[in-house]
Amino acid sequence: MVGLKIKPTTLVVWIDEEKEVVVVMADFDTFAADGTRICSIADALDLVGDRWSLLVVREIGFDVRRFDQIRTRTGAPRQMLAARLRKLEEVGVVQRRKYQDRPERYEYVLTGAGRALLPVLAELRQWGQRHAPSRPAGRTNSVEGGDAPAS
Template identity: 60%
Template sequence: MLANMPKNAGRRECSIADALQVIGERWSLLVIRELIYGVRRFDGIARNTGAPRDILTTRLRKLEEAGILRRELYNRRPARYEYHLTEAGRELSDVLAVLMRWGDRHINPDDPPVRWIHTCGEHLEPEVVCRSCGRPVREGAIPTGRGAQT
C-alpha cells in the first residue's frame, strides 16, 4: 500500500517527502506514539493526544489506508474497534525514538518527560549508524541517486 501513495509532482524526488505525505502531520505521529505505548482504543488515543475527534477519525482512516495500522472489531453493537500497528507501523518506533532523543536533548534537556527502557534493561539511547562501518549517519551521509541531483 505504501508504495502507491501519491508523489510530489514537479518537486525533488525524495522518500522523505513521500513519507511525510503519509505520517508528517502532528496527529498522525501522536497516534503512532499511542499505539507504540499500547493504547488501542479511540477514546484513549483521543485523550492522550488531545486531537479533536473529527481530525482523529480522519488520521486513523488515512493511516489504515496507508497500511500503517489495522482495525480490529472488539464490540459488535455498537461497532467499536481497536487499532494495531502493522509491521510498517512498528518500524516507525525507530523514527519516534530518534525524534524523542532529539527533543530530550534540545527541548527538554533538564527533565525529559518520558524515558524508554530497552529490553536489555538499560535506558534507550537510539543512534542511527551506518550498517557497514558503524559510524553515526550525522558524521557524513552523502545523498546520491536521481532525487539528489540539484
C-alpha cells in the first residue's frame, strides 16, 4: 500500500507496582502517510465505541431485547437509542426480529459479532470496578424483581 509505513515491534510484558501483569501488545505498527496510527482498536471504536452502543450490547447480552426495555435499562434518550440500534444493525452487531405484526414490533438480538463483544464488556466491567469512580449516592445495582445489569 502506498503511504503506509510498517515497523515490526515486540510484545512487552512486565509486572507493575501492584503486582499486576502489564502487556503492551502489537504485532506491528502501521502508520498512514499523515502519521496517524492505523489500528483495529480504532476501527472497532468507530463501530461500537460510544457509551450508548456498548450499553445496548450489554442489555441485549442480558436478554433485554425490546426497545422500551433497553431504553429503561440504559437511560438512553429515545432518539439516541433508535440511532444506535440502527447503526449496530448496519454494522452487523445486532439483528432486528419482528415479534408482532399488528402493530409491527421488533426485538433485537446479538449476532455472532455482538456476542463476541460480551467478554470485552466483562473485562471493561472489571476494569471499571477497580478504576472508575463510584456511582453517585442513591443509585444501586438492584431493581425490583432481580438484579439490574451492572454498568
